[in-house]
Protein backbone atom coordinates (compact mmCIF):
# COMPACT_ATOMS: atom_id res chain seq x y z
CA UNK A 382 0.00 0.00 0.00
CA UNK A 383 1.13 3.55 -0.64
CA UNK A 384 -1.59 5.73 -2.06
CA UNK A 385 -0.59 9.36 -1.54
CA UNK A 386 -3.19 12.06 -1.81
CA UNK A 387 -2.85 15.85 -1.56
CA UNK A 388 -6.02 17.88 -1.42
CA UNK A 389 -6.00 21.66 -1.98
CA UNK A 390 -2.62 21.99 -0.26
CA UNK A 391 -1.21 25.48 0.13
CA UNK A 392 1.88 26.68 1.96
CA UNK A 393 2.40 30.27 3.03
CA UNK A 394 5.62 31.17 4.85
CA UNK A 395 6.07 34.18 7.05
CA UNK A 396 9.15 36.03 5.83
CA UNK A 397 9.79 38.59 8.57
CA UNK A 398 6.13 39.54 8.65
CA UNK A 399 5.59 39.36 4.89
CA UNK A 400 3.62 36.35 3.60
CA UNK A 401 5.33 34.24 0.92
CA UNK A 402 2.96 31.86 -0.89
CA UNK A 403 5.20 28.96 -1.85
CA UNK A 404 2.42 26.62 -3.01
CA UNK A 405 -1.22 27.11 -3.81
CA UNK A 406 -4.08 24.66 -4.36
CA UNK A 407 -2.06 21.48 -4.96
CA UNK A 408 -4.41 18.55 -5.52
CA UNK A 409 -2.68 15.37 -6.56
CA UNK A 410 -3.25 11.62 -6.35
CA UNK A 411 -0.29 9.27 -6.61
CA UNK A 412 -1.27 5.61 -6.89
CA UNK A 413 0.30 2.76 -4.96
CA UNK A 414 3.55 1.82 -6.72
CA UNK A 415 3.57 4.87 -8.98
CA UNK A 416 6.78 6.76 -9.69
CA UNK A 417 5.98 10.46 -9.73
CA UNK A 418 8.47 13.23 -10.56
CA UNK A 419 7.83 16.80 -9.45
CA UNK A 420 9.50 19.08 -12.00
CA UNK A 421 10.03 22.80 -11.78
CA UNK A 422 12.44 25.66 -11.59
CA UNK A 423 14.24 26.70 -8.45
CA UNK A 424 11.84 28.34 -6.02
CA UNK A 425 8.61 26.82 -7.36
CA UNK A 426 8.01 25.00 -4.07
CA UNK A 427 9.27 21.47 -4.82
CA UNK A 428 11.10 21.07 -1.52
CA UNK A 429 8.21 22.62 0.40
CA UNK A 430 5.90 20.02 -1.15
CA UNK A 431 8.21 17.14 -0.26
CA UNK A 432 8.77 18.45 3.28
CA UNK A 433 5.03 18.54 3.86
CA UNK A 434 4.58 14.98 2.60
CA UNK A 435 7.50 13.94 4.82
CA UNK A 436 5.73 15.63 7.74
CA UNK A 437 8.59 18.06 8.47
CA UNK A 438 6.27 20.99 7.71
CA UNK A 439 2.50 21.42 7.87
CA UNK A 440 0.37 22.78 5.05
CA UNK A 441 -1.13 26.20 5.73
CA UNK A 442 -4.36 24.77 4.33
CA UNK A 443 -5.46 21.54 2.72
CA UNK A 444 -4.63 17.98 3.67
CA UNK A 445 -2.22 15.16 2.89
CA UNK A 446 -3.02 11.48 3.40
CA UNK A 447 -1.24 8.16 2.87
CA UNK A 448 -3.72 5.31 2.47
CA UNK A 449 -6.42 7.66 3.82
CA UNK A 450 -4.48 8.36 7.03
CA UNK A 451 -3.69 12.02 7.61
CA UNK A 452 -0.02 13.04 7.61
CA UNK A 453 0.54 14.96 10.84
CA UNK A 454 4.30 14.55 11.27
CA UNK A 455 7.22 12.34 10.23
CA UNK A 456 6.53 8.58 10.13
CA UNK A 457 8.23 5.36 9.09
CA UNK A 458 5.74 4.84 6.26
CA UNK A 459 7.39 7.82 4.51
CA UNK A 460 11.17 8.00 4.22
CA UNK A 461 13.22 10.67 2.49
CA UNK A 462 16.52 10.69 0.62
CA UNK A 463 18.44 13.95 0.39
CA UNK A 464 20.91 15.28 -2.15
CA UNK A 465 23.73 15.29 0.43
CA UNK A 466 23.05 11.65 1.52
CA UNK A 467 22.78 12.57 5.25
CA UNK A 468 24.70 9.46 6.34
CA UNK A 469 26.13 9.17 9.85
CA UNK A 470 29.91 9.58 9.45
CA UNK A 471 30.71 7.77 12.71
CA UNK A 472 28.79 4.62 11.76
CA UNK A 473 29.78 1.98 9.22
CA UNK A 474 27.54 1.19 6.24
CA UNK A 475 25.79 -1.71 7.98
CA UNK A 476 24.94 0.47 11.01
CA UNK A 477 23.81 3.34 8.78
CA UNK A 478 21.34 1.03 7.02
CA UNK A 479 20.29 -0.54 10.33
CA UNK A 480 19.57 2.81 11.99
CA UNK A 481 15.82 3.03 11.35
CA UNK A 482 15.32 -0.65 12.13
CA UNK A 483 17.04 -0.20 15.48
CA UNK A 484 14.87 2.83 16.22
CA UNK A 485 11.80 0.76 15.38
CA UNK A 486 12.92 -1.94 17.80
CA UNK A 487 13.47 -4.68 15.20
CA UNK A 488 15.35 -7.57 16.93
CA UNK A 489 19.06 -7.98 15.98
CA UNK A 490 18.78 -11.20 13.91
CA UNK A 491 15.89 -9.83 11.86
CA UNK A 492 17.72 -6.51 11.55
CA UNK A 493 20.76 -8.27 10.13
CA UNK A 494 18.67 -10.16 7.60
CA UNK A 495 16.92 -6.99 6.41
CA UNK A 496 20.18 -5.01 6.22
CA UNK A 497 21.91 -7.80 4.24
CA UNK A 498 18.99 -7.93 1.81
CA UNK A 499 19.06 -4.18 1.21
CA UNK A 500 22.86 -3.98 0.90
CA UNK A 501 22.65 -6.69 -1.78
CA UNK A 502 19.76 -4.87 -3.44
CA UNK A 503 21.90 -1.74 -3.91
CA UNK A 504 25.06 -3.72 -4.78
CA UNK A 505 27.02 -2.91 -1.62
CA UNK A 506 27.14 -6.27 0.17
CA UNK A 507 30.96 -6.20 0.07
CA UNK A 508 31.13 -2.75 1.67
CA UNK A 509 29.14 -3.31 4.86
CA UNK A 510 32.07 -2.65 7.20
CA UNK A 511 33.30 0.49 5.40
CA UNK A 512 32.60 4.03 6.60
CA UNK A 513 30.90 6.74 4.54
CA UNK A 514 34.14 8.69 3.95
CA UNK A 515 35.57 5.59 2.22
CA UNK A 516 32.81 5.58 -0.42
CA UNK A 517 32.22 7.52 -3.65
CA UNK A 518 29.21 9.83 -3.98
CA UNK A 519 27.24 7.25 -5.97
CA UNK A 520 27.96 4.58 -3.34
CA UNK A 521 26.88 6.93 -0.54
CA UNK A 522 23.60 7.53 -2.33
CA UNK A 523 23.14 3.75 -2.65
CA UNK A 524 23.56 3.50 1.13
CA UNK A 525 20.95 6.24 1.59
CA UNK A 526 18.56 4.32 -0.69
CA UNK A 527 19.16 1.08 1.24
CA UNK A 528 18.61 2.88 4.56
CA UNK A 529 15.39 4.50 3.35
CA UNK A 530 13.99 1.23 1.99
CA UNK A 531 15.06 -0.96 4.92
CA UNK A 532 12.24 0.33 7.14
CA UNK A 533 9.75 -0.69 4.45
CA UNK A 534 8.10 2.65 3.82
CA UNK A 535 4.95 2.93 1.76
CA UNK A 536 6.21 6.10 0.11
CA UNK A 537 9.81 6.93 -0.77
CA UNK A 538 10.58 10.64 -1.10
CA UNK A 539 13.65 11.88 -2.97
CA UNK A 540 14.83 15.50 -3.03
CA UNK A 541 17.17 16.01 -6.02
CA UNK A 542 18.98 12.81 -5.00
CA UNK A 543 21.54 12.81 -7.83
CA UNK A 544 22.20 16.54 -8.18
CA UNK A 545 25.59 16.35 -6.44
CA UNK A 546 26.89 13.55 -8.70
CA UNK A 547 28.90 13.88 -11.91
CA UNK A 548 27.07 13.17 -15.18
CA UNK A 549 28.28 9.63 -15.64
CA UNK A 550 27.52 8.59 -12.04
CA UNK A 551 24.13 10.29 -12.21
CA UNK A 552 23.25 8.27 -15.32
CA UNK A 553 24.37 5.06 -13.62
CA UNK A 554 22.34 5.88 -10.49
CA UNK A 555 19.23 6.67 -12.53
CA UNK A 556 19.55 3.19 -14.07
CA UNK A 557 20.08 1.69 -10.63
CA UNK A 558 17.06 3.46 -9.19
CA UNK A 559 14.87 2.16 -12.03
CA UNK A 560 16.11 -1.38 -11.38
CA UNK A 561 15.53 -1.10 -7.60
CA UNK A 562 12.10 0.48 -8.04
CA UNK A 563 11.06 -2.28 -10.47
CA UNK A 564 12.08 -4.83 -7.85
CA UNK A 565 10.51 -3.09 -4.82
CA UNK A 566 7.52 -1.38 -6.49
CA UNK A 567 7.27 1.44 -3.96
CA UNK A 568 5.38 4.66 -4.45
CA UNK A 569 8.09 7.24 -5.20
CA UNK A 570 7.95 11.03 -5.26
CA UNK A 571 11.13 12.47 -6.75
CA UNK A 572 11.81 16.19 -6.90
CA UNK A 573 13.99 17.31 -9.79
CA UNK A 574 14.72 20.26 -12.01
CA UNK A 575 16.04 17.93 -14.75
CA UNK A 576 13.64 17.22 -17.61
CA UNK A 577 15.67 14.17 -18.67
CA UNK A 578 15.74 12.74 -15.16
CA UNK A 579 11.96 13.08 -14.98
CA UNK A 580 11.42 11.33 -18.34
CA UNK A 581 14.00 8.63 -17.65
CA UNK A 582 12.51 7.67 -14.28
CA UNK A 583 8.88 8.58 -13.81
CA UNK A 584 5.45 7.23 -14.70
CA UNK A 585 4.00 10.69 -14.23
CA UNK A 586 5.63 14.12 -14.31
CA UNK A 587 3.96 16.92 -12.37
CA UNK A 588 5.10 20.27 -13.74
CA UNK A 589 4.89 23.15 -11.27
CA UNK A 590 4.58 26.80 -12.16
CA UNK A 591 6.00 29.34 -9.75
CA UNK A 592 5.08 32.42 -7.75
CA UNK A 593 3.14 30.67 -6.31
CA UNK A 594 3.80 27.02 -7.10
CA UNK A 595 0.76 25.50 -8.76
CA UNK A 596 0.27 22.36 -10.82
CA UNK A 597 0.69 23.47 -14.40
CA UNK A 598 0.37 20.10 -16.12
CA UNK A 599 0.49 16.42 -15.25
CA UNK A 600 2.29 14.56 -18.04
CA UNK A 601 2.08 10.74 -18.20
CA UNK A 602 5.28 9.25 -19.64
CA UNK A 603 4.05 5.86 -20.84
CA UNK A 604 7.37 4.64 -22.31
CA UNK A 605 8.79 1.18 -21.68
CA UNK A 606 11.75 0.90 -19.30
CA UNK A 607 14.68 1.19 -19.58
CA UNK A 608 14.01 4.35 -21.52
CA UNK A 609 15.78 5.19 -24.70
CA UNK A 610 16.69 8.81 -25.35
CA UNK A 611 16.85 8.06 -29.07
CA UNK A 612 13.21 6.96 -29.11
CA UNK A 613 11.21 9.59 -31.11
CA UNK A 614 8.48 9.45 -28.42
CA UNK A 615 11.12 10.46 -25.84
CA UNK A 616 12.01 13.51 -27.96
CA UNK A 617 8.33 14.51 -28.18
CA UNK A 618 7.99 14.37 -24.37
CA UNK A 619 11.21 16.33 -23.88
CA UNK A 620 9.93 19.03 -26.23
CA UNK A 621 6.59 19.22 -24.43
CA UNK A 622 8.22 19.46 -20.98
CA UNK A 623 10.80 21.97 -22.21
CA UNK A 624 8.04 24.23 -23.51
CA UNK A 625 6.15 24.00 -20.19
CA UNK A 626 9.29 24.74 -18.17
CA UNK A 627 10.56 27.43 -20.53
CA UNK A 628 7.34 29.40 -19.95
CA UNK A 629 8.28 29.56 -16.29
CA UNK A 630 11.80 30.96 -16.73
CA UNK A 631 12.46 34.33 -15.16
CA UNK A 632 12.86 37.04 -17.79
CA UNK A 633 16.55 38.10 -18.00
Ligand SMILES: Nc1ncnc2c1ncn2[C@@H]1O[C@H](COP(=O)(O)OP(=O)(O)OP(=O)(O)O)[C@@H](O)[C@H]1O
Pocket residue numbers: 394395396401402403421422423424425426427428429430574
Ligand atom coordinates in the same frame (compact mmCIF):
# COMPACT_ATOMS: atom_id res chain seq x y z
N1 LIG B 1 11.26 28.80 5.70
C1 LIG B 1 10.93 29.67 4.75
N2 LIG B 1 10.62 30.95 5.04
C2 LIG B 1 10.26 31.82 4.07
N3 LIG B 1 10.19 31.50 2.74
C3 LIG B 1 10.51 30.24 2.39
C4 LIG B 1 10.91 29.27 3.36
N4 LIG B 1 11.17 28.11 2.71
C5 LIG B 1 10.95 28.35 1.40
N5 LIG B 1 10.56 29.63 1.21
C6 LIG B 1 10.19 30.25 -0.07
O1 LIG B 1 9.20 29.43 -0.67
C7 LIG B 1 9.42 29.33 -2.08
C8 LIG B 1 9.58 27.87 -2.46
O2 LIG B 1 10.78 27.34 -1.89
P1 LIG B 1 11.23 25.81 -2.08
O3 LIG B 1 12.56 25.65 -1.42
O4 LIG B 1 10.15 24.92 -1.67
O5 LIG B 1 11.40 25.75 -3.67
P2 LIG B 1 12.20 24.70 -4.57
O6 LIG B 1 11.43 24.56 -5.83
O7 LIG B 1 12.47 23.46 -3.81
O8 LIG B 1 13.56 25.45 -4.85
P3 LIG B 1 15.03 24.80 -5.11
O9 LIG B 1 14.91 23.98 -6.37
O10 LIG B 1 15.89 26.01 -5.28
O11 LIG B 1 15.36 23.99 -3.91
C9 LIG B 1 10.64 30.20 -2.38
O12 LIG B 1 10.18 31.47 -2.79
C10 LIG B 1 11.35 30.27 -1.06
O13 LIG B 1 12.10 31.46 -0.96
